Amino acid sequence: MQRRLEELFMSRRALLGRMGAGFAGLGLAGVLGAEAQAADGDNPMLPKKPHFPAKAKRVIFLFMNGGPSQVDTWDPKPKLTEYHGKALPINNYGTERKTGAGLGSPFKFQKYGQSGIEVSELFSKTAAFVDEMCVINSMHADVPNHEPSLLLMNCGDARQIRPSFGSWTCYGLGTMNQNLPGYIAMCPGGFPIQETQNWQAGFLPGVLAGTYIDPSKREVEQLVEHIRSHYASGAQQREQLDLIQSLNKKHQAARAKDAQLESRIQSLELAYRMQSEATDAFDINLESESTRERYGDGNFARGCLMARRLAERGVRFIQLYTGAGQPWDLHDDLADGMRRLCGEADKAISALLTDLKQSGMLDETLVIWGGEFGRTPVVELPTPGANAGKMNGRDHNHWGFTYWMAGGGVKKGTVYGATDEFGFKAEKDPVHIHDFHATVLHLLGFDHTKLTYRFAGRDFRLTDVQGNVIKELIG
DSSP: OHHHHHHHTOOHHHHHHHHHSHHHHHHHHHHTHHHHHHHSSSOTTSOOOOSSOOSOSEEEEEEOTTOOOGGGTTOOOHHHHHTBTSOOSSOOOOOSSOEEEEOOOSSOEEEETTTTEEEEGGGTTGGGGGGGEEEEEEEEOSOSOHHHHHHHHHHSOSSSOOOOHHHHHHHHHOOSOTTSOSEEEEOTTSOBTTGGGGGOOTTSOGGGSOEEEOTTOOSHHHHSTTOSOSSSOHHHHHHHHHHHHHHHHHHHHTTTSOHHHHHHHHHHHHHHHHTTTHHHHHOGGGSOHHHHHHHOSSHHHHHHHHHHHHHHTTOSEEEEESSSBOTTOOSSOHHHHHHHHHHHHHHHHHHHHHHHHHHTOGGGEEEEEEOSOEEEEEEEOOOTTTSTTOOOOEEEEOSSEEEEEESTTBOTTEEEOEEOTTSSSEEESOEEHHHHHHHHHHHTTOOTTTOOEEETTEEEOTTTTOOOOOGGGBO
């Protein structure tokens, strides 16, 4: 009788599939067996061991979307100051827009720490931690456009739908707290360019995708919608979810363990479990007033404080964007824009590093700072409708830019690589984004060539078929 009842609710598609395509379905299940098996069974978020002992257990990725200027922050160029307003004695490399004479930095640099690394006055507070950092001044990407460069940095591919960096990390390591997402992406006020593709799971199980949070929201119920039920108790919700999940699993079993259904089942379970911890994790009002003052009250500052609280609670990969769109995309009014952006970021990042250092977490937490590319050392020429006729900004520059890493097993107090004397192109020890990804995965305990996922008949990885571990970056 039970079987007959189920058949009464059979869909038209299921009926046709059972009657006319049964043998074809068996064949297809055999072809896709590996992928179906990968989505079945154990919770993909359970903690796993890496290939070898990891130096870092978690990642906090501070993403300066829009492309921060390296020659105004971490890569001082006295020669550029000398050529301010003059044509450089090199040909300008191809960028997105027309550029002209040299644009010297309006900011002063000085040496910090025992390592004597030079840092701009814009990051004077963060510079107190240079002896914990590895500064990479020779990063380079492929093209001077935001969209492909964001995807290349976040997903390892500039064009195709591919799993994000955080998704790969959680795929390899799982997460340490089953009551919170393993991967959280925060962007104050909205989305960056390419929106949710930046934290997509691609062909990996959907539960590995980043969970989006807007730290500009001030109430926990706004940060995580529907986190509390006003209609049912915890026990009643558990009964409801058990019934829904039993129906979901029965539905899934009849469809060759569909990966999307499995992801949905896992997401429902996670949403239920989050009720016990999410309200506490995201409520920065639980911090002392003095702590909140150290970080600041801006949206990025709130995100940094949330990132620390999430890291303390076992979230594996936390990515914090500066804000919606591309805030660091300073094609004009560079000096004013840099002072505004760095003013909030410097204080908040310094407070984050202070807390991680004092708690002992910095040794096992890899903190990353950077954007999708850098800026040109030459001025951007006026373009109708773009920069209102001003000549005080910089164009996109994928030829050479700066990233820094702190904690998590990096070689401390180090500057690696260099751009040319004007800061235009990576010349000494260039580091491509694939190399960067390979190195970070190594710090997390993985051989990047072996962290793979079978999809569409081939083994995929974050670094595709490229990337070399830069051993000089590892402590």
